[in-house]
Amino acid sequence: MMRAENATHTVDGNAAAGMLWDVFGTDVTALVGVCGGCGASAPFAETVVEIDEVAAIVRCRSCTHTLFTVLRDDQGVRLVLGALHEITRE
Numbered sequence: 859m860m861r862a863e864n865a866t867h868t869v870d871g872n873a874a875a876g877m878l879w880d881v882f883g884t885d886v887t888a889l890v891g892v893c894g895g896c897g898a899s900a901p902f903a904e905t906v907v908e909i910d911e912v913a914a915i916v917r918c919r920s921c922t923h924t925l926f927t928v929l930r931d932d933q934g935v936r937l938v939l940g941a942l943h944e945i946t947r948e
């Protein structure tokens with residue numbers, strides 16, 4: 859697959875909701891993730907996300923550690939865990 863550009867956009871978790879939906883099968887933006895790097899807890903909606911057509915890198919807004927990465931390829935969608943320590947549903 860050829861890509862005309864390799865633009866990466868930095869957005870928040872709300873804008874990545876579709877890609878997260880592909881992984882979890884539901885809207886997870888209200889789930890609270892706890893960062894293993896700095897201990898901050900925040901809804902996925904408030905994370906910092908670097909996104910392009912094939913990947914979304916979800917970072918802690920407090921310390922910028924990568925919480926997890928979503929990869930999309932011909933095989934499907936994969937979630938690669940990073941510093942994400944805990945997920946809480948409130």
Ligand SMILES: [Zn+2]
Pocket residue numbers: 893894895896897898918919920921922923
């Ligand atoms: Zn952090």
